[in-house]
Structures are given as C-alpha cells and as structure tokens.
Amino acid sequence: MIAAFHPQRWPLAVRAPLVVALLMIGIAAAISKVVLDRLARDQAQSFRQLTGAYLDGLSTALHSPVIRQEPWEAFDVLDRARHKYSGVNPRIVLVILPNETVLAALDPATYPVGLKAPEKARADRGEPDLGDPGGHVWVHRTLREGGKEIGRIAAEIDISKIQQVRQETFWTLLGVNGALTLLFAGLGWFVVHRTLRPLLRLSTYLARAGDGRLEPIPESKLPPPDTEAGKVYRRYNAAALAVSEREALLHRLADQERRALLGRYASAIAHEVNNPLGGLFNAVRMIQRYGDDPERRDRAATLLERGLTGIRNIVRASLVVWRGETDHQTLTTSDIEDLRFLVESEALRRDLTLEWLNELGTESSIAAQPFRQMALNLALNACAASPPGGRVCFSVRSDRDQTVLHISDEGPGLPADSRAMLLTAGATSAHDANGGLGLWIVARIVSDQRATISIEGPPGTAITIRIPHAQPDLRTAA
Numbered sequence: 001m002i003a004a005f006h007p008q009r010w011p012l013a014v015r016a017p018l019v020v021a022l023l024m025i026g027i028a029a030a031i032s033k034v035v036l037d038r039l040a041r042d043q044a045q046s047f048r049q050l051t052g053a054y055l056d057g058l059s060t061a062l063h064s065p066v067i068r069q070e071p072w073e074a075f076d077v078l079d080r081a082r083h084k085y086s087g088v089n090p091r092i093v094l095v096i097l098p099n100e101t102v103l104a105a106l107d108p109a110t111y112p113v114g115l116k117a118p119e120k121a122r123a124d125r126g127e128p129d130l131g132d133p134g135g136h137v138w139v140h141r142t143l144r145e146g147g148k149e150i151g152r153i154a155a156e157i158d159i160s161k162i163q164q165v166r167q168e169t170f171w172t173l174l175g176v177n178g179a180l181t182l183l184f185a186g187l188g189w190f191v192v193h194r195t196l197r198p199l200l201r202l203s204t205y206l207a208r209a210g211d212g213r214l215e216p217i218p219e220s221k222l223p224p225p226d227t228e229a230g231k232v233y234r235r236y237n238a239a240a241l242a243v244s245e246r247e248a249l250l251h252r253l254a255d256q257e258r259r260a261l262l263g264r265y266a267s268a269i270a271h272e273v274n275n276p277l278g279g280l281f282n283a284v285r286m287i288q289r290y291g292d293d294p295e296r297r298d299r300a301a302t303l304l305e306r307g308l309t310g311i312r313n314i315v316r317a318s319l320v321v322w323r324g325e326t327d328h329q330t331l332t333t334s335d336i337e338d339l340r341f342l343v344e345s346e347a348l349r350r351d352l353t354l355e356w357l358n359e360l361g362t363e364s365s366i367a368a369q370p371f372r373q374m375a376l377n378l379a380l381n382a383c384a385a386s387p388p389g390g391r392v393c394f395s396v397r398s399d400r401d402q403t404v405l406h407i408s409d410e411g412p413g414l415p416a417d418s419r420a421m422l423l424t425a426g427a428t429s430a431h432d433a434n435g436g437l438g439l440w441i442v443a444r445i446v447s448d449q450r451a452t453i454s455i456e457g458p459p460g461t462a463i464t465i466r467i468p469h470a471q472p473d474l475r476t477a478a
Contacts, residue, residue, distance in 0.1 A: 020188035021181050028177030032170070039169055043162050044130055051128075051157060054085045055141035058153050062095060066103065066143050066151040071113045074104035082106065091136055092156040094121050098149055121154035128157075135160040198229035205236070214240035280304060331368040331403070333360045336396050339372060343379045343394065351388040357395035365469045366403055366449065374445045378407045378463060381439070385411030385461065405465045413458030422446070422453055422463070 058081055065074040074095050082090070093106040096117045105111035111118075120138050128137035136158050143151040205215055216237045223230040283300040290296040336358045347354040375396070382392045390410040397404050414422075422443050446453050449467050456462040 016192040017185045017188035021185040024181040024184050032173040035173060050088055051139045054088045055153055059141050059143055067145060071104045075108060078104060078106045089158045090155045091158050094154045096152045096154055130159055130162055214243045216240045329368045331366050331371050333358060335368050335372055336360055339376055346380055346383045347392060350383055352383060352386050353391045355393045359397040361398055366467050370445045374442050375405055377442050382407050382409035385409050401469060403467045408460060408462035410460045414461045419455055
C-alpha cells in the first residue's frame with residue numbers, strides 16, 4: 001500500500017510539475033528572504049537617521065533648559081518638536097536628570113516633574129529592535145556639558161507603521177510567489193502533458209499487443225515526419241509491419257508443414273487400406289458365388305474380418321494424430337501400438353526393416369498426446385533419413401521415475417542446426433527452424449516436459465529422450 005504512494009510510481013505528468021513547483025517554492029523562499037532582509041536593513045537605517053535627527057534637534061534645544069533645570073522651558077521644547085518631527089511619532093518623551101528623575105515630559109500628567117523615570121527609560125539598551133512585538137522601542141540621547149553628563153533624553157517611538165509595512169511586504173511576496181508557483185506548475189503540467197501525449201498514445205498501442213500482434217498507427221494520427229514523435233511512430237509502424245510479416249510467414253510455414261505431414265499420413269493410410277481392399281472384394285465375390293457352401297463362406301468371412309480389422313486399426317491410428325489438447329489421458333501400451341501401423345507403413349514403403357520394442361508397462365504417468373506427437377515425428381524422420389534396406393529401431397520403456405524413448409536409424413546423421421535445436425530444447429524460434437517444424441515441435445515438447453535428450457552419431461542417428469514422471473499435463477506444441 002505504501003509503495004503505491006512512492007513518488008517513483010507517480011505519472012511523469014505529475015512528477016515534473018511537482019518538481020517545478022518545489023523549485024519555485026525554494027526560489028521564492030530565497031528571494032523573499034533576501035527582499036525582507038534588505039527591507040529590514042533599509043528600515044533600520046531610515047529609523048536610525050530619522051530618530052537621530054529628532055534627538056539631535058531635541059538635544060540642541062534642551063541643552064540650556066537642562067543646565068538651568070527649567071522644566072517648563074524643556075516642556076515647551078518637547079511640545080514644539082512634536083509638530084516639527086511628526087514623522088517620528090513618539091509616544092513618550094522624557095528629559096531625565098542624572099539622578100534618574102524626570103525634568104520634563106511630553107505628557108506631564110503621566111510623568112510629572114520629579115517622578116522617578118521608568119525602568120525602560122533609565123538606560124540605553126543599544127540598537128533598537130524593530131521587530132519588537134509590542135510595536136514600540138526606546139531611543140536615548142545623553143546630554144553633556146564640558147564632558148560631564150547633565151541629563152538624558154529618552155523617547156518611546158511607535159514603530160507599528162514600520163512593522164505594518166513589513167507585514168504587507170511579506171504577504172505580498174507570499175501571494176505573488178504562490179501565484180507564480182501555481183502558474184508555473186500548471187504550465188509545467190500542460191507542457192509535460194502535451195510532450196508526453198505521443199508517448200502515451202504509443203504506450204496505448206503497445207498495451208494492445210498482449211496477444212502478440214502490433215497494431216499499426218493510422219496515417220491520420222502520425223505526427224509530421226521531421227519531429228521526434230513522428231520518427232518514433234514511423235519506427236513503431238515499421239516494427240509492427242515486420243512482426244505482422246513474420247507472423248504471416250510462420251503461419252505459412254506451419255500450414256506447409258501440416259500439409260506435408262497430412263500428405264505423408266494420407267499416403268500411409270491409402271497404402272494400408274488398399275492392401276486389404278482386393279482381398280475384401282474377392283471375399284465378397286466368393287460369398288456371392290458360393291454362399292451356399294459353408295466352407296467357402298467361412299473362409300470368405302474370415303478374410304473379410306481380417307481385412308476390416310486392418311482398416312479399423314489404420315483409422316484408429318490416424319485418429320491418434322488429430323487428437324487435440326482436450327486429450328489429457330496418460331500414455332498406455334495401446335497408444336504405442338497405434339503408432340506402429342503408421343510407422344510400419346512408411347518403413348515398408350521405403351523398404352526398411354523396423355525393429356519395434358514396446359515395454360511401456362503400467363508405470364508411465366506422462367501425457368499421451370504430446371508423447372505420441374513427438375514419437376511419431378522422430379520415427380517418420382528416422383524412416384526418411386534411412387537408405388533403402390536400412391534399419392530403424394524404435395523402443396519405449398518405463399520405470400517408476402521416467403519413461404525412455406529411443407529411436408535410431410542408419411542415415412547420414414542429423415544436420416548440425418537440427419542437432420543444436422534439439423539439444424537447446426526449443427530455445428530456437430519456429431521462424432528459425434530451418435529443418436522444418438517437426439523437429440522444432442519435438443524440441444518444444446522436450447522443453448515443456450522438462451525432459452532430457454541425448455543424440456549419438458554419425459554414423460546414423462540415435463536419439464534418446466528421458467521424460468520424468470509426475471509432470472503437469474502438457475499442452476500440445478503444434
């Protein structure tokens with residue numbers, strides 16, 4: 001659940017604008033800090049200059065009244081200065097004698113003459129802090145005569161307007177930077193979305209290729225050929241066309257292989273059926289002519305039974321070849337004997353000696369259909385490779401752990417590419433199966449059954465396949 005919220009899993013159309021927004025926030029924070037720091041320095045400098053001029057004017061005018069300790073004359077100076085320096089906006093102004101008593105005040109009702117000066121007005125605390133949360137600060141100026149302190153001016157200045165300017169500047173920066181961040185994030189999303197639109201469309205077409213077919217992009221949806229997206233789309237269409245041509249070629253190869261195999265089966269069936277047909281017609285004519293003779297009738301019936309039995313076996317053996325994936329039966333001895341009729345027919349046609357050994361027993365638990373397909377392909381290939389008068393050996397045996405198929409011939413030996421294809425257990429694709437699909441199907445079955453295969457020869461070819469038991473039912477590789 002947590003992994004789904006990992007930023008790497010977010011769409012690029014979200015990540016890119018988010019990165020832009022974060023960069024804008026960082027830049028805005030840096031710019032805002034620089035602007036506010038500069039504003040604070042400028043305000044502090046202006047405040048020092050303004051209050052300095054105010055205190056200088058007061059100290060000059062108050063010098064004489066302080067020496068003479070004339071409170072009314074000092075109050076008159078403070079009152080006149082209030083209108084002259086209205087930009088300073090003082091809240092409290094006190095003239096304090098060296099004994100920390102008030103000589104004069106801007107508000108004499110609150111700070112009468114002789115009153116002890118407030119704590120904040122008694123000592124100069126250094127540079128005033130314009131960020132004071134109270135909204136006012138104290139400034140001081142010492143009055144001297146002949147190097148001796150004769151008094152001091154202490155004024156509490158209202159700085160709320162200065163702080164208001166800072167707050168307004170801060171919120172203005174925050175609003176402008178926030179708006180710019182949202183604007184650039186939106187522009188980033190729009191640009192990235194438009195940039196990724198060709199890639200997303202291509203991804204959609206690739207997602208449709210789950211069945212192994214690539215659908216070309218229509219010409220009307222192709223970008224201009226001189227753009228990067230146009231080049232990518234056209235390369236994709238070229239790949240889709242190549243894949244379609246390859247699929248068509250594979251279908252043609254498979255169809256040709258099936259037709260060739262069908263021709264071989266048809267030839268074997270025709271040969272085996274034609275052999276007993278002559279005897280069957282003779283038996284029919286014998287019954288027609290000598291139906292009243294019990295001895296001749298029985299001989300004819302026996303001949304009919306043998307001929308029909310032979311034809312039935314041939315038909316049953318041919319049906320073995322065309323059983324599809326719905327046949328999930330395990331291999332039996334009769335399955336091996338059914339194959340014998342087809343292989344014997346091919347061996348007789350090529351004047352070959354067929355040695356057949358069926359020791360399957362009852363131990364085998366492998367699927368019957370793929371084994372029959374594999375064994376028939378190898379046996380017919382062995383017959384095709386053997387010279388006239390040669391010998392083909394076919395044997396099957398099984399024990400508790402495995403079933404072993406062994407087929408050998410006296411031909412010139414298996415070609416190198418066919419040998420490599422069988423030994424790599426189907427790693428070669430059907431498109432590269434130069435020796436035909438028959439051996440490629442055998443290799444696929446060997447791979448799917450997790451079997452092992454060994455090849456000996458030349459001279460001749462001897463193929464041994466060991467198939468372990470207790471394997472999952474195999475799908476036909478044809």
